[in-house]
Amino acid sequence: MLTDTASVGVLVVDDHAVVRRGVTAYLDVLDDVTVVGEAGDGREALDRLEALAVLGSPLPRVVLMDLMMPVMDGVEATAEIARRHPEVKVVILTSFGEIERVNAALENGAAGYLLKDAGPAEVAEAIRAAVRDEVFLDAAVARRLAQQMRAPQSGLAVLTVREREVLALVAEGRSNREIAAELVISERTARTHVSNLLGKLGLRSRTQAVLLAIKEGLVKPAG
Template structure:
């Protein structure tokens, strides 16, 4: 049986944390291991609990979600962080990704959409359109200096990521297992010094790979 995703909730509003807990309490895929009310507590709880996924608010006292995300990702790059906020500001969305977050969800989402989003982010299976990837490319401009060269297979995987393919779709197109795809993804991220597949797509556009 697959182990549930260990989730840390970070939000300075008690009712917001309670709302998320209520939504997830009957979901076998998730288990809430802790809560925090600001960025400093989020860092402390992360060190203590080592969750798989952190649901992080942006606007909080003492330390905001952006700064907490950057600090956590620098020490625990494998922990996934999803920002959750009421903000529709696209600059917040880009800033979250720059700090290393895997995704961005709005607090006013329907319960079903919130659950689907969390499940998808936890599995790193977020399809992305070429249009969105291009918009992100304009925000993330990386020069690629000091980054290792990708193998032919890794470049093939990168091309498919930029086209919005999930790991499952990539495995079918390249006739390899999903575990192999995940291994390639990990190696690509390491070589390019990037944090997530959104940044990978922007890198691909920036360097003419797609």
């Protein structure tokens, strides 16, 4: 259970009402998570966020986002949320056959992903990880994505020793605060190292960094 907040607001986005209801049902039993709304496509999700912003109401801290939806799919919606509301984390709900779209969503700022057949405990942990600025990856999808990922031509050789240490900790799912504590540096310095290594490797998110670390053998996907 989270300790830094009373409740995490979550917006559930999926074009199938039965999926939304199912996710909402098992999130409703969690003391530290509150479903603040549902949306049937990416456009509706953006409209809900914009309406809250205009009213000055708190935005949900996490959006659980389907990928295959009409009007606006999850890839485009993720990019727009990252651009307009960077404080809102997007966790992708995906099926195993949507690997290419998962890649696109990660490039557009998704914080993690899990399969639609995940159990309540996994969904809850993905939400909590996103709030902690950590990465939650379904292990089976992570392996497939890591195999397909194109590593930079110079590999990890472009990184300093400290940046490699930071990358390994990022790949273990550590937040900037936890990296700072582990390496006895400030949180700001940890954040700078993460930003620098992402830039050197041509990556846009911590999630992509985890996949590269898996591909390069620094860590193994859980499960």
